[in-house]
Each structure stands twice: as C-alpha cells, then as structure tokens.
Amino acid sequence: MIKDLSQFVNQEVTLKGWLYNKRSSGKVKFVILRDGTGLLQCVYFKGNVTDEVFELADSLGQESAIEVTGKVKVEPRASGGFELDAYGLKLISESHNYPITPKEHGVEYLMDHRHLWLRSTKQTAILRIRHRLVKAIRDFFDNCGFTLMDPPILTPAACEGTSTLFETNYFDLGKAYLTQSGQLYAEAGAMALGKVYTFGPTFRAEKSKTRRHLTEFWMVEPEVAFADLNNDMDLAEEFLEYIVQTVLKDKEEELKILERDTTLLKNVKKPLPRISYDEAVDILMKNQIEFEYGNDLGGTDETVISNQFDRPVMVHHYPAEVKAFYMKRDPQNDKFALAVDVLAPEGYGEIIGGSQREDNYETLLSRIKEHNLPQEAFEWYLDLRRYGSVPHSGFGLGLERTVAWVCGLDHVRETIPFPRLIYRNTP
RNA sequence: UCCGCGAUAGCUCAAUGGUGGAGCAUUCGGCUGUUAACCGAAGGGUUGCAGGUUCGAGCCCUGCUCGCGGAGCCA
Structure with missing residues (x-):
C-alpha cells in the first residue's frame, strides 16, 4: 500500500489503484496513483518504457483502475516525499469523463455524486x-x-x-x-x-x-x-x-x-x-x-x-x-x-x-x-x-x-x- | 411551517433591457520534472418551468418546481 512505501525504497513494487490525476510534459508522464491509503506520483519517461506503456499512460482517464510497477525513490519534488520510477502499467478497467474533476464543484453537485x-x-x-x-x-x-x-x-x-x-x-x-x-x-x-x-x-x-x-x-x-x-x-x-x-x-x-x-x-x-x-x-x-x-x-x-x-x-x-x-x-x-x-x-x-x-x-x-x-x-x-x-x-x-x-x-x-x-x- | 438567497455550457461562474462569454472538463496539436502543470486550436446553450410587461427579456413582474442558508425542533 502507498502508506507503507517508506519501507520499500529502491525496491521494485507493484501497486493497484486508481488514477487520481495525471500531468504531462511531452516525453514525461506523471501519473498520480490513488489506492485508498495515499497518493503516489508515478513517472514514465519516453525511452525508458515501451511505446505501448507510454501511449497507455497518455490515454488514461481520471479514476481508471490500473496496476503500476516501478522502483520506489525518495523524491523531495513529489508530494509525500516518494515517487515511483515506473516502467510497468496495466489497465484493469477504463474510466472516461469522470464527473468530479480536480476543479471546484458545488455541494449539490457533489452530493448527487x-x-x-x-x-x-x-x-x-x-x-x-x-x-x-x-x-x-x-x-x-x-x-x-x-x-x-x-x-x-x-x-x-x-x-x-x-x-x-x-x-x-x-x-x-x-x-x-x-x-x-x-x-x-x-x-x-x-x-x-x-x-x-x-x-x-x-x-x-x-x-x-x-x-x-x-x-x-x-x-x-x-x-x-x-x-x-x-x-x-x-x-x-x-x-x-x-x-x-x-x-x-x-x-x-x-x-x-x-x-x-x-x-x-x-x-x-x-x-x-x-x-x-x-x-x-x-x-x-x-x-x-x-x-x-x-x-x-x-x-x-x-x-x-x-x-x-x-x-x-x-x-x-x-x-x-x-x-x-x-x-x-x-x-x-x-x-x-x-x-x-x-x-x-x-x-x-x-x-x-x-x-x-x-x-x-x-x-x-x-x-x-x-x-x-x-x-x-x-x-x-x-x-x-x-x-x-x-x-x-x-x-x-x-x-x-x-x-x-x-x-x-x-x-x-x-x-x-x-x-x-x-x-x-x-x- | 415561516424568513432570506439562488437556478446561465458537463462543472464553477460572468454578461448596463440591445449579437449569451471565461476558466476547468472533453477532442486534437506542442513541451524530458510536472505539482488543481503550462501553451495553441476545436466542439459544446430551448439561460429551471409556465405566463406577463416591452420594438426587444438571461436581466423587469406574477405563479410554480427544485436547491441552499437560517428559525422552530433536536443530537
């Protein structure tokens, strides 16, 4: 689980969860994984991973269920202090047009969802x-x-x-x-x-x-x-x-x-x-x-x-x-x-x-x-x-x-x- | 039940009674360290419903529906 990652620094781990959010800078994809115990930033560099994995990382919608594999690194730039130098990515099930975006919502809308x-x-x-x-x-x-x-x-x-x-x-x-x-x-x-x-x-x-x-x-x-x-x-x-x-x-x-x-x-x-x-x-x-x-x-x-x-x-x-x-x-x-x-x-x-x-x-x-x-x-x-x-x-x-x-x-x-x-x- | 406020794009909100916009989301393009990333482009609307006033209503008036806050009641 994400909350236990401090015990796995420099080790390979595989984690299952949901895509909380993602960011991209051309050849680098930042996939934020949520597993119910915390958030983890997973970094995918083009060149370090297969084209299939990189394209998959690009196409994922918010709250897609995924499995990630990579090496745990201490990383002060990531919130939480750890990130995953990731190379494996599996789609468990898709999610598109998730109703709750990272932006603001009204209480009524949130309660409906x-x-x-x-x-x-x-x-x-x-x-x-x-x-x-x-x-x-x-x-x-x-x-x-x-x-x-x-x-x-x-x-x-x-x-x-x-x-x-x-x-x-x-x-x-x-x-x-x-x-x-x-x-x-x-x-x-x-x-x-x-x-x-x-x-x-x-x-x-x-x-x-x-x-x-x-x-x-x-x-x-x-x-x-x-x-x-x-x-x-x-x-x-x-x-x-x-x-x-x-x-x-x-x-x-x-x-x-x-x-x-x-x-x-x-x-x-x-x-x-x-x-x-x-x-x-x-x-x-x-x-x-x-x-x-x-x-x-x-x-x-x-x-x-x-x-x-x-x-x-x-x-x-x-x-x-x-x-x-x-x-x-x-x-x-x-x-x-x-x-x-x-x-x-x-x-x-x-x-x-x-x-x-x-x-x-x-x-x-x-x-x-x-x-x-x-x-x-x-x-x-x-x-x-x-x-x-x-x-x-x-x-x-x-x-x-x-x-x-x-x-x-x-x-x-x-x-x-x-x-x-x-x-x-x-x- | 009573008082007050509100309803506009998928979401959050703008728009002096005079051609309904922005940000985010979506789709496409760009970027090798992003932190609700950013930059460019595109699609997206019966302005809650029904009437009325007006040359003209998202805007003014009446009624209704729904929601929010408060009162009463209570934990």
Missing part, C-alpha cells in the same frame, strides 16, 4: 476520522466496564413524545416507528447489567433544515445505574477527553489534510467548566442577547455561551418544562430538571444531552400523563420503577456533530458516507 465524491482526499480523511472516533467511543466504554446493548430500531411509540417520527406499518400490530433514541431501552439494560451503552442509528422526521441536522444519524448512549447527575457529568467529561485526545494522537495526518486548527481541540481535558442554566442566561444578558428566561437555548445562544470558554462547557439544571418527561427534577427546586447539555466550542453547539432519570414510580406516571403519552406503551418502562428502582443517569452523544466539530466542517452532511436530509435520500 456522493458515491464518487467519497474517493477524494478530504472525504477519505473525514471517513477515517469518523472510524477512529467510533472505535475510540467503543474502546472507552468497553474499558470502563460497560456492556454494549443494541436497542430495537422499530419501536411501538415515541421515546420522548415530542419529535415527529418516521412511521411504518407493522403487520397486524398497527403502526411502528423508527427509533429516535435507544435510551429507554438502555435504562432497562442498566438495571440488568449496571453499565450499558447503545450505539446505533436514530431517526427524526423533523423538517429541520440546518447544518446540524440529519434525518438519520448515529448516537451513542451510555446509561449507568446508581449514578446521579454529577456522576453523569464526570463520565461525560472523561469520555470527551478520551475520544478527542485519541483522534488528535492517531489522526494527525487526516486533520492536516482537513486544515483543522487543533488548538482548541487540545484543550479538551477534564475538568470541563460546569455552569447552571441560570448562569448561562446571565452570560446571554451580559452579551445583550435577547432571551426569554425559561426557554431552551437556541443555536446562536449556544454559540455565545460556548465562546466564553476555551473548551466544551456543560450547562446543567435546565427548566424542567423544556426538557423530556423522563428527566428527574431537582429535589431542591422542582422547576429545574437534573439535565445537562454539553456545548462544543466554535459554534458546533450541543453534542451531548443527558440527565438523571426519574426513578420514582408515582412521579414518572404523572409525567407520562402530563405529557399525554400513551400509558400502555410505557408500562414496561414503568416496570423498571416498580421492581427495584434505583437512581440512574445517562447521556447521548451525536456522532455526526462530534465528527463535524473534530474535523472543523461547516455541515454535518459530510460526516456520514451517505447523508439523509429532508430533501435528499439518494444516492
């Missing part, structure tokens, strides 16, 4: 960082005694009762919905295994049209028995530090390709600042932001607040009214929910939302009624409070928002191979 756009340097860097992030997330929880538990994707009712969900017919049982969160099921898991996490796709049918929204996205949701809100925040900051520092350490090359300024990412270390909703509102007031006390924080509010800090900030104790029914209220003041949102810096907004859960049967039942939720569908959830209920907490981290933040992208649509947006479900 997403299946091909994925081959480009920037996109492969993003996909590798996404992969590393996913692995870091799994490693963190696996090493902390969590058990992975997969929740169902088809669910009988809304988890939180607020979002609009994708609906489908489920045989004779009526409607089923695509899950918007695995959390309620994770709570059942926490009562069985102590510490669990779910990690899978979730769906929202909201007509959200912003750079932070997808209709299908991935979320990781840890849930811990015998944990209160403070334990939850402790876990969140340790978790964030681990996954961000891991990517910084292992994906330096990819972050460089993306021209990511990693100054602020390096600050992602515990302790993260913790402020209450009231303190957050004070910050808004000091910055002359128009804001009605009691409302949830909007996108611009989050940006103003997070700009006050040099690392992610945790905002806790939100007004209970703007939060989900299952969140436990503060025993000191039941106007507030024991909830926490983690806001990423640089305007990336909420990447984590979590809370301590209501563990009292009577209270939870009355919340379900207040929110006009179908009690029958939540009987199993109420059982968790009937049989050995304990304080427990958890949070959800949006993978795509995290990838966008770490990569410094201005839209989550580039963080997932095939994004699903309200006006796009292809390719």
